[in-house]
Amino acid sequence: MKHQSEVLRIWEHPRPEEVGDSVEEFLRLLGGPTWIEIPGKDQSRSRAIVTLLHGNEPSGVHAIHQWLRLGNQPQVNVACFLGAIDAALAPPGFALRTLPGHKDLNRCWKAPFDGTEGRMAQEVLDQLRLMKPEALIDLHNTSGRSPSYAITTQTGNKQKTLTSLFSDQLVITDLRLGALMEAIEFEIPTIAVECGEYHDPQSHQLAFDGINRFAQTDDLFSNEIENSNITVFEHPVRIELQKGRIVAYGTSPITTADLTLRADADKLNFDMLYFGEQIGWAGPDELNVLTAFDAKGNNRVKEIFSINKGQLHLAQAGRILMMTTDPIMASTDCLFYFLPATNR
Ligand SMILES: [Zn+2]
Structure with missing residues (x-):
């Protein structure tokens, strides 16, 4: 069942047979910015995944589509927000970062929350604050060749543990650009992940493996040993x-x-x-x-x-x-x- 506000659709518990056979069909079914909720085995806790803030960065949506098609029940409730659906669908597909004349969806998470993008950001932040997830992952791709790495605004063991799901490199940034994690950095442990180059199937696989572990692990933050393998870089x-x-x-x-x-x-x-x-x-x-x-x-x-x-x-x-x-x-x-x- 889909609920809809002017700028954000909500899709509760899509079944594997409802999400389309291909990622393109999935995007067409979503039709616009969508918040998806999947109930977990433990419904007292939740985690959130954000992706496709940039329409030309497909790894996260490939991974979410593949994961939804498996139909596995996650350990805890999982919410997925998919943003720039229109830009991703514009021919030839996954080619535009944003639609012409629209704001960058990774720069609109600060006041004033005006225009369509600002209102959408405000509604997603409201959903996140209502849900209070244990952690948030925001999946991106680089437009050039690159190894994978994570980015965060807060130095902490939780951010390092989240990084270990995807990479062994973490960049801590003090630049402020209006990105999602800046808006909730003191509320929810958050990392953005650069999964690698956008059209590289290995980047999609890395995103899938990471979100699968993120969704299916019972206690995300118990294995702090993995933190010692993370190399931290500061101040880009x-x-x-x-x-x-x-x-x-x-x-x-x-x-x-x-x-x-x-x-x-x-x-x-x-x-x-x-x-x-x-x-x-x-x-x-x-x-x-x-x-x-x-x-x-x-x-x-x-x-x-x-x-x-x-x-x-x-x-x-x-x-x-x-x-x-x-x-x-x-x-x-x-x-x-x-x-x-x-x-x-
Ligand atoms: Zn991006």
Whole structure:
């Protein structure tokens, strides 16, 4: 049975035969942002999964669809929220992060909760506060090649244990962008998971294995031993292109762009990179086309990058995260994040 508000549908206990044979059919059945509830063996407790806040990141919805088709009763009540259904359905499918003219669903979880996206965020937060889940997992994909990792805003053993369901790497961020976990960080232990590149079947499998354990484990937080295997990284810096500037990706400088990054730059994701690593080529306005803000609001462009004979280098050791080689993604969201090896 489906209940419906203006911006959020609620589907209680869909049966395996009701969710469609393919993930595309499942999306068409949902028709818009939907909150799904599956009763557990222990109905006094619950857990929540959020995914598809970005329409081009399919691993979470693949995993939820596969898991619903199995029809296994979870240990505790499980709620799943699926967000950008319309963007995911837009041809050719799973190609658009958001529909043109709509807000990014991973940036609308803060006041004022206006517009369709803001009202939807407010209703999902109301559902979460009513349900009081033991934990919340928000599943994403990277648009470039990348190993899996989790992100959280709060350092804690629960966040590490949740990470161990999916990965052994956890990034703790102090950047505030209006993401879901920022809104409930003091109420519900939450991680976002980057399951790997969006069209890689291994990313879908990783999401499935993780949510299956999340749903079917009785005591999620009993096995703290797994926490010792988690490597924690802190304080990412967000590297953005200045408004109106153009980035290109190539094997040599592209003269029509303000900045050229290496065509294989996404191969660098999560590797330890050292002082002097060349990541691209500067244009005539050099570093003035970039910003590199940390959580304190400092622009650290000149500490992180240097230019030598037109080549763009790292001026300090660190790791690159979420590097894409899609110029549209890069200019609408950010180029990448940088995790300095030593933080101040
Ligand atoms: Zn995402």
